[in-house]
Amino acid sequence: SQQGEEDPQALSIQEGENATMNCSYKTSINNLQWYRQNSGRGLVHLILIRSNEREKHSGRLRVTLDTSKKSSSLLITASRAADTASYFCATRDSSYKLIFGSGTRLLVRP
Amino acid sequence: DTAVSQTPKYLVTQMGNDKSIKCEQNLGHDTMYWYKQDSKKFLKIMFSYNNKELIINETVPNRFSPKSPDKAHLNLHINSLELGDSAVYFCASSRGLAGGLNEQFFGPGTRLTVL
Numbered sequence: 331s332q333q334g335e336e337d338p339q340a341l342s343i344q345e346g347e348n349a350t351m352n353c354s355y356k357t358s359i360n361n362l363q364w365y366r367q368n369s370g371r372g373l374v375h376l377i378l379i380r381s382n383e384r385e386k387h388s389g390r391l392r393v394t395l396d397t398s399k400k401s402s403s404l405l406i407t408a409s410r411a412a413d414t415a416s417y418f419c420a421t422r423d424s425s426y427k428l429i430f431g432s433g434t435r436l437l438v439r440p
Numbered sequence: 441d442t443a444v445s446q447t448p449k450y451l452v453t454q455m456g457n458d459k460s461i462k463c464e465q466n467l468g469h470d471t472m473y474w475y476k477q478d479s480k481k482f483l484k485i486m487f488s489y490n491n492k493e494l495i496i497n498e499t500v501p502n503r504f505s506p507k508s509p510d511k512a513h514l515n516l517h518i519n520s521l522e523l524g525d526s527a528v529y530f531c532a533s534s535r536g537l538a539g540g541l542n543e544q545f546f547g548p549g550t551r552l553t554v555l
Binding site: 370372375378425426429432435 | 444480481482484485488495496498544545546547548549
């Protein structure tokens with residue numbers, strides 16, 4: 331069954347603006363991961379946040395996790411045209427499965 | 441130097457045929473996976489192998505049979521292909537077991553079209 335739901339489904343912004351994507355999940359998690367998928371390509375891991383962490387940074391990426399609300403957000407600052415892609419959250423629970431959300435399609439206009 | 445490679449990249453075939461997709465990883469990882477991504481981009485795990493042993497087998501028709509000859513390879517054989525099998529299939533690998541704190545590395549995908 332699908333664990334994560336991203337919001338919004340699609341986002342269009344101007345280059346230089348910030349992009350915020352949200353992810354909600356249903357059950358207790360071990361960690362939450364964000365992946366990027368460029369059109370016609372495989373997924374690329376961006377960042378992992380553990381269930382006991384609240385915020386994590388990697389370059390222009392900032393991820394927050396609120397386990398009480400079962401939600402996470404991914405912020406991309408100073409977006410570039412090359413950030414155009416689909417972004418997925420994925421949660422790993424006590425089983426061996428990584429369960430992906432439905433994705434947010436981000437379009438960064440030059 | 442491709443980390444996770446899949447062949448073929450595109451596969452177009454008739455309903456009822458049998459086809460295979462191959463996957464190889466050169467990362468030295470212990471665990472490999474097959475995912476199916478449908479037309480709405482929803483990605484769902486199908487199988488996972490750890491050191492050649494099946495550890496995840498989701499509710500997948502038994503027309504799909506994975507085979508892992510060694511821990512660097514995980515192939516997917518599909519019998520009696522149906523229209524609904526059309527999708528993009530991704531292979532992935534990770535260090536250790538999927539339940540750990542390990543990212544997954546994905547192959548470029550195989551776009552299967554069943555006519």
